[in-house]
Amino acid sequence: TLLGTVTLTDKTRRKGGRHTLASMALAVLPALPEACYGVFPLPNEQYWFVAVSDGMLSPFGDIVGDEAAIRIAVSNFLQITADPAAGWTVYAPSGFFPDKDTEDKALSILFDSKVGLRRARLSKTHNPQVLWLWGVAVVALGVGYASYSVWQTQQENARIAAAQAALMARQQLEQQAPADNLKPWAMQPRFPSMLSACSSVWKEAQISIAGWVFNTATCDDHGKITLHYTLPNGGTVGDFASRLPVLYGSDIQPVFNIPGSADDASFALAVSLSPPEHPEALLPGSQQIQHLTSYAQRINARLRLSEMDASTQLTQGDVKNLPWRTYNFTFITDIPPDRLFAPTRFNSSGIRASSITTTLKNNRLEYTIE
Template structure:
């Protein structure tokens, strides 16, 4: 920043007789060569250092200080700034730089330039009249805001009263309805999106890694898929451990069944899953369980079902039978489940999977949904 200033002489006085200030560095710039630096004496054993590089004022110049401070400023400028091809033009009092051919030039000769002074004038930034106008505008805005806020508060109170009345009426009608957080299908990812997300990961899995052959992949509802590979003849755990980071990155590390036979290698990958915003409505009665059973029979899949307890301990200590039936199931098929249970083929309302396992058997993939 150009902090050095000089007061303009009477011949450049503005209307009204007021003096004005100008940047001393900008004022002397037209009179200086394109590559120069200079030290000029000021009263009270002070000096002013200015530097020009490539025709522009250097940010390391325009410094006022005693002799020691100025010498440090000059040294910093010369260390940071590249030397020009023709060398530096130097201005300094006689003997200030004894090792240099410096010209002792008076500062007054550099600022005796009307064009340079007009260019270097500094403009006033403080205007009391403008501040008063701003103050009036702020007061008006605050008053308007307060009035508008009061009106909004009144409107909001009316809306709240109406909403509370509607809520009370709805609560009276729904006192017996269980909360969403009691519904077990509200706390797990929806069935088709989970099948699709897991499928996208295991479809990209390697059939073989360093000779180790794919065995199983288990994808769970917590957003993780664990893949297992079986040791081939002549293979080693070292081969697998070296190859895995090349394929999946250094963050993915294998786990071997050591101590043990050291013939199984596994590693986990993330799966992007999300919970439903609201649990969907169930199909009426036993329609869904019949639908799933019929679907398994049609495609010759193996299905095992077990009914679970549907009573729930409430906060007040009472036991309440909830208005739905809960089953655990195991569904085994050789058809890829992301296609088998696509929304266009199967209405999966109320169905959730805790895990989906893909197993390689006799060169064919088998899928187990639980």
């Protein structure tokens, strides 16, 4: 089940019924090859871009815009998506991609499948009448609660006024901007720099050492990456211990889970990281959180966020609320993060990573950024 929103810009009165609209991307999917992308002309010099990878709609497709916007969308899709073995099937108006072998197919031909149209129907979930009833109930509860609270508020007004006067006097003495050493993002390496440094190490890591198979690699903000390998059938810790110095030098020593099942081998490598000379300015308001969340939604990544306390102890008995909000986050994706968060694609102001973990799952790499 897919849940989304649709903005209707025309004022045409629509007939009653549950299924009056459909997703154009889902409707044409059954008629498209497993690896293709296409640009189809629309009225008013607009175009529609749709892309299919491994038989599934790409999150970088289903975009409507003018020619410039569509060309940017196609470029982003091709940069991030791996080329299929048999190459892409490309649909476009004649001359739109002069350097590619394209097929000029009418969009109406792709809607012949009744199965595709039924699958693409949209069901309305917004009910203004129910929302209006809920609104009336909420207003009634709010009025009752406000009336009950008035007398309590009046009793505390005098005490609050005195406390506010004292607080305002103290704040007038503390209007200076907080020092850089109070900014948590000033003490850690910049996000793109850490991604690039960690990526350069784990991309050179061996997929197998003496038969032991790569499992995970965790790169932290202290400049260390720890790689783990899993014991194969017939393998021994001695095989791994003797092979590792040949690959990485005699100063790199393995660590095994002994005592225990002795089926995990790990070793640590240095990663060159350094904090920025000066912390960058933050994006205004909640813009960065919205930007990161939207990015995760666009590429179908998993994102978890939790807010931390923004106050800090400046002196004994003196706690100050700092002019920023701090969040912990976990971002999980199968797209290499050094490409995903390259400075040309994503403004990472104020974002820092404490660790980046690469895990081999079902012969594919998964990246977890925290």
